Amino acid sequence: MSAAPASTATSPPIPARYYPAGGDAHGHAARLSWQDGALHVTVDDLPALTVSAARLRVEARGFNHSQWALNWAGDGHDAPHLLIVDDAVAAPLRAVMPGHFTGGDRQRRGSRHRFGLGVGLLVLLPLLFVAALLLSLDPLTDRVVSHIPPEVERHIGEAVLARTRLEGPLIEAGPAHEALQTIGRRLARPDEALQFHLAERPEINAFAAPGGVVVVNSGLMARAASAEEVAGVLAHEIAHVELRHSLRQIVRSAGLRVIVAALFGDFGALGGGAAQMGELKFSRDAEREADRRALERLAEARIAPHGLLDFFRTLSSLEGGQGTLPALFSTHPANAERIAWIESALARQAPTTVQPLGINWSSIRQIADNASQEKGTRNPKE
Numbered sequence: 001m002s003a004a005p006a007s008t009a010t011s012p013p014i015p016a017r018y019y020p021a022g023g024d025a026h027g028h029a030a031r032l033s034w035q036d037g038a039l040h041v042t043v044d045d046l047p048a049l050t051v052s053a054a055r056l057r058v059e060a061r062g063f064n065h066s067q068w069a070l071n072w073a074g075d076g077h078d079a080p081h082l083l084i085v086d087d088a089v090a091a092p093l094r095a096v097m098p099g100h101f102t103g104g105d106r107q108r109r110g111s112r113h114r115f116g117l118g119v120g121l122l123v124l125l126p127l128l129f130v131a132a133l134l135l136s137l138d139p140l141t142d143r144v145v146s147h148i149p150p151e152v153e154r155h156i157g158e159a160v161l162a163r164t165r166l167e168g169p170l171i172e173a174g175p176a177h178e179a180l181q182t183i184g185r186r187l188a189r190p191d192e193a194l195q196f197h198l199a200e201r202p203e204i205n206a207f208a209a210p211g212g213v214v215v216v217n218s219g220l221m222a223r224a225a226s227a228e229e230v231a232g233v234l235a236h237e238i239a240h241v242e243l244r245h246s247l248r249q250i251v252r253s254a255g256l257r258v259i260v261a262a263l264f265g266d267f268g269a270l271g272g273g274a275a276q277m278g279e280l281k282f283s284r285d286a287e288r289e290a291d292r293r294a295l296e297r298l299a300e301a302r303i304a305p306h307g308l309l310d311f312f313r314t315l316s317s318l319e320g321g322q323g324t325l326p327a328l329f330s331t332h333p334a335n336a337e338r339i340a341w342i343e344s345a346l347a348r349q350a351p352t353t354v355q356p357l358g359i360n361w362s363s364i365r366q367i368a369d370n371a372s373q374e375k376g377t378r379n380p381k382e
C-alpha cells in the first residue's frame, strides 16, 4: 500500500476525543485530519500530533461498537495514546485507510446479534438496580453482576488505572517494579490477564480493580518483611477480582452509572465512578473467602503460603505501636479473629513444596522505602 496522496486530505476536520498515554481519564476534544499518509491531531492547549498510518491501530469500541478507538504506543507508558471517533463521522478515515477498519467491521457484524441483548441489558439494569436498592437483596446484585460482560470489567479496570496515574506516579521500571512483576507472574494462572502496577505512595495499601488491574503502593513493599508477604497480599487481591467482589461493590455503590459508562466506553464517567477503588470495603464473609482462595493460589504457585498470615501480623503490630492505621487496615481488618482463622486454614492445608521467589528482598525494601520517602508525606514520627 502506498502513502495516500495529499489530495486525499480530509476536510472538514473530524471531531474526536483524545486520551493521552498515561494522561487524564477525561480526555480532550480533538480534531483530526489526514494528509500525506499521516493522521494530524489538533488538541486545544496541547501540541499538535502527527501519527503515521503504520503506527495506528483501529478497534471497534463503545456500545454496539458505535465508536472507533484509534490508538498508538506512547513512549514509556503501558497505556497507548487513544482517540475515540464516532462511527457516524469516521467515513473520511475509512476512505483513506480502509485496511485498518476491516477487523473492527468484522467485530461489529459479529456484535449485531448481541445488540438486542445490549438493549435488553440497558432496560433491565435500571429495573434490577432500583429493585436492588429498594429491597437490598444480595441475590439481585448478583444477578446484575452476572450480566456484566468481561469487556465492561476491562473498561472499568482501564479507567481505574488512568485515575490512579492521575493521583500520582507509577514506578514502571527498576528493581522494585521487576520484583512485583516476578511475584505477579508466579501467581497468575496461564489464562489470566492480570496487570500489576506499583504506585509511588507511602501509605500501606494495595487494591484490585475489575478486569485484573492490581495496584500496590511502594509503602506496602517497604513494610513487607519478605517477598512472600507481598505475594500473600497480591493473592488476596486477585481473589477479590476472581470473585468479582469489587465489581459487586461498584454496582452497589455507583450502580448503573458505571455500567452504562462502561458499555458506552465513556472513560470520563468511569474514572469518576471508580475513584474510590482503594477504599472499597468488603463483608467479613467476602474477606474470608478471598483469604481462603489466596491460600489455595499461593500453594498452587508453590509460594510459601505463610506470607499472608505474616503480613497480617505485621499490620496488627503496626496497629498496636502507632497512632495512624495502615490504609489497608481500614478495608482489611487484621484482627485476632482473622489471624486465628488463617492460622487454622494453614494448618488444614496439605503441605506444599515451595520454590523460593529468588528476590533479594532487603534491597527491594530499601528501594521501595526510598521511593515512598521521596514523596515527603511520611509521618515524621516514624
Ligand SMILES: [Zn+2]
Pocket: 236, 240, 282, 287, 290, 331, 332
Ligand atoms: Zn480483602
